[in-house]
Amino acid sequence: MFDLLEKYTPKMGRGGGGNGGGGGMGNACYIYTDVTPTPGLTNNPDVTYNLGIDMSIPLTMDDGNTINMWGFTGSGGGMMGGSGTFPSPAMRMREGDIVHTNLSVNMMWAHTVHHHGIEPEYHSDGVGHISFDVLGDTYTYQWRPSQAGTYFYHCHTNTVLHAEMGMYGALIVDPPEGAGTLYSGGPTYDVEAFWVVDEIDSSWHTLPWDAGTCGGDVGLNELNPDYFVITGVDGSGNSAMNLPPISATVQVGQKLLARYICAGYHPQKIRFGGLTGTIHISDGRVLPKPVQVTDVRACSGERYDIIFEPQEGDEGTYTIETDIIHWVTGEVLGTTRTSITVF
Ligand SMILES: [Cu+2]
Structure with a gap:
């Protein structure tokens, strides 16, 4: 058991080593960054999502005020973010697909991806405090949805704040029949x-x-x-x-x-x-x-x-x-x- 009161200085992910200083990283506590590759990672996922981070998404309200939102970018790519939307882009796959969510985060802040309602093993669960956060690294969450339906994914770092800031998107699991059928053997829709x-x-x-x-x-x-x-x-x-x-x-x-x-x-x-x-x-x-x-x-x-x-x-x-x-x-x-x- 680690001491829950221990103050932990975020360190760089694998390949980095040492305690990260890093501009803008602040002096966060309870941030545990990933240091090991994803166990059991397959080279042949059925579906891959490459997510980046955007901490500057302007959302203009009906009264003309603009509120800053945070979110995931769907184009992956840049560790520096940009091109994010609120909500974050939807993910969609079929039941039984092996999915990779590659999350790239720069050294400025920590984030995770938690696929809410999906049940992967803990290295891919993306619950920051229980497994680890991603900071200055790209991490692959490997998971496989087993039941069709509507889910969502969200960041689980400093969750109360990061979810409020808009770090979530819809996650749709279609049955093997594909979109248009709600679940295998279930009703269809138009x-x-x-x-x-x-x-x-x-x-x-x-x-x-x-x-x-x-x-x-x-x-x-x-x-x-x-x-x-x-x-x-x-x-x-x-x-x-x-x-x-x-x-x-x-x-x-x-x-x-x-x-x-x-x-x-x-x-x-x-x-x-x-x-x-x-x-x-x-x-x-x-x-x-x-x-x-x-x-x-x-x-x-x-x-x-x-x-x-x-x-x-x-x-x-x-x-x-x-x-x-x-x-x-x-x-x-x-x-x-x-x-x-x-x-
Ligand atoms: Cu976050």
Whole structure:
């Protein structure tokens, strides 16, 4: 057992050696960097994602204010980051694929990739404090999803801050049949919508990456959100994920699959504006019996796969509203909106 109170100076990853000084690295505590190659690494993954880091992603809100977000870049490449989006780019693969997530991080800060809901061995779990952080290095997370459904990935270094800063993206596992079937032997769908709902406390968004890691009180126990976003958009518009627009359109007789991710810290309640949906998968696990709902309550990190099958007479536009609810007081702090149009 290592001493949890031990203060650890971040050091360079493999090949580096020694205690890193390194500009901008600050004086972080509880940062344990990777020093060994990934065990059991195959040379033939089915899918590879190369992620970099961008600590300067401007997100312009409806009121004209710009909030700084952090995220992963999908183009991999540069250790210096750049070209990041909020949310980070979606990952998508089939059940049973062997996936490599190569994360490159410069010497300025530490980050990880945790594939939330996937169960790899611990070297690839990306939980900073339990395994290690990536700093000044490229690390390969090797993993293999075993159940189709909606997941997400996020950074797990100084997690409370880094997740709030936007370091996450959707992770979609298709069955062996591919997109269009929810899970093997399960329902098919014609159209997809991605609803990733989050709240933002802009007062957190000027903190350094290692804020609070040495025990100082930087206010991370107080989340007072002043912005509310769905799939990276304040109000309504197009997704920042290079995925179909979040305002979905579906024809009578077609099936719309909504992939809902509660990416905030406060609980949420999503309401379907009069439409009835059927939950088939919750948190990447197929329900024994599908459940019909007109709204869903969700807590941090939960995901739901919900299919809508509009019938003759359902034509019209339905507003999909998600309330963000204070976890102690029950007060509705804010609401995001998108829509489903049935024609
Ligand atoms: Cu991070």
